[in-house]
Amino acid sequence: MNLSIKKKWLLLLTTFLLPAISSNYGQSVTDTASGTTKVVFYHEINGSPVVYYSPQYKNEQGEIYEVDELQYFVSDILLHKKNGQTVKLLSEKPYHYVDNHIPSTWSFELPFSVPTGIYDSISFIFGLDSSLNKSHTIVSFPENVMFWPDELGGGYHIMKMNIKYSKDNKHWKIFNCHLGTGQEYNSSHEVTGRINNAFRVCLPFPGVAKDSTRINEIGIVMNIENWFRFPHQIDFEDYNQGIMGNQKAMRIFCENGRHVFSIKIK
């Protein structure tokens, strides 16, 4: 008799309680999956996604070029509310690494959804902020390969953009736009100061449809051609022996860098 009662209880449990639990669980997963906002990094040239290793682009100097590698850090990503408050987006790691060879680095998901009408812009540091930009603080591969030698100021590359270019489509040369810590020297070539060339980028949200309840995707677009176009026109030939020890050159590229990003909201 007792056994029979136990069996009945078990039956009741399996009939009602378990489906209820699994239903709640499923509901919760669905909500999470559909309820978050993604931050996506796009890389474009002349408005189209860049085709890597393809010599189909031309700069203002008439040099044909291809982009082979693009790797960079962003840190301190903030969402800005209209009322002036900010929300930090990176919690697990204080930086995000983007690498054109590794698709998983091209985006990351926020742990919450971004509703429309509350936030009006996003900003981030292109590179690592000064508290992070210290040698040997990043230990995981492949981010650690972004190291910047101590002899050149230490810390990490802000960006490695590796390009092959040609003036005649026959003879190919290499231009590496590597940005990182700059150094100032005195007349005896002694280091007198270090400069973290990382810079903050602020991107206002464009108008969002009023009937939308949340933003699915915040797209941060790097318009690569602008690295070489504005305000400084770049001739690759001038820099093909490297710019890492050349603070003046890095400053020029960083000034251009402030004009390479735009945003698209979905």
Added chain:
Amino acid sequence: MKSSDKNTICLSGIFLLLLSLVVYTLFYSCRSEKSLAKVNTDTISYNPTPFSFKIPGFNGVLNIPKDNPTTLEGIKLGRYLFYDGRLSGNTNKHKLMSCATCHKQEHSFVCGLDNPRFKNGRPVGLHGEPTPTNMLPLINLVWNNNGYLWNGMISEDNKKLGSEKYHVPAREPFNYRNIESLVWMSIVASFELDGSIKKTVKTIQSVDMYPPMFKRAFGSDTVTIDRICKAIAQFVRSLISDNAKIDRFDRGEINLTPQETLGRRLFFSEEADCFHCHGMTPWYTTDEYYNNAKDSVYVKENDRYSITGKEYDKGAFRAPTLRNIAFTAPYMHDGRFKTLDQVLYFYNWKLKMTKYTHPLMLKAPQGGAHLSSYDLSALKAFLLTLSDSSFITNPAYSNPRPNDPYFIK
């Protein structure tokens, strides 16, 4: 000399030869019988001591499979197996071969140009087949998180592992995608020990000293291929170099000479541009794969492309560590350069720019860095500061039984 004297000498010689043959046979048969005897390991406790990896002042992500934590007992067993010629599954002294046959401590565990057994520093397997590529040193591999071998074939990311072509299982119960795989491959590959797993396990089980060691390392005296691979992998992970002149300089203990200081500046600048591939300290490699402009024509070989199938990986090979570079000739994946001077000359004058040349090879379009001979000498002087003689003489990495005829000298 009379002919009877000659006969006497001849007969005595034959007698002595026969006697020595009998003694030799008896000696080895006794050993063999003895080693087949069952050893009682019941009284041996299993209480492994964790091994701690540390280089002062540096952090790094350790590449250790979860199912093979490193212990002192595991390292000790691995060291014995690394040097024991019976790893080949043979007890015949002419067929002994182990990891140490080719991996010589005095050469940072490559076979070296002066190896009497292998010509030009290129090892051959037990039956004469040459290895497909030059050797790589076994240094600080526990911090390598981007695959092993010249093309990164042994890697978490290589989903082809486990196929027949590779001879290395990567499925249950052997989910090897790490140094453990290299051990397995070494035992069965025709260009290495050219043996069989079954024979090796049986042979090692039959040696008296091993069951207790397996018990201490893994909690069981039963020899399995899984445990053999894991023990040797633990030993290989324990091979750490952190005491070269450059390490002592980085720790503030000594100064570099003016020539070495100049070489260091060149190394870490885009003038010589070595550091992008070799300058991640303290490893002196990024563990990434590059086409370093060696050849003007792409030849299909065991390159990174053969693993990834990506065009940009054509002709690309691992950037090896430059630690102990003075001890690890010959150089490049095919061992084409026999001296460090040849390597420096190549990077200074003989680079060949092709569509597959890695874009970090900034000096390739002009054929090389074009440093003066003064600067080149300074660069070489700096490279020599990466020599860690304490590594190649560390007793913990040496042959544990130098007087045992089964152990490889």
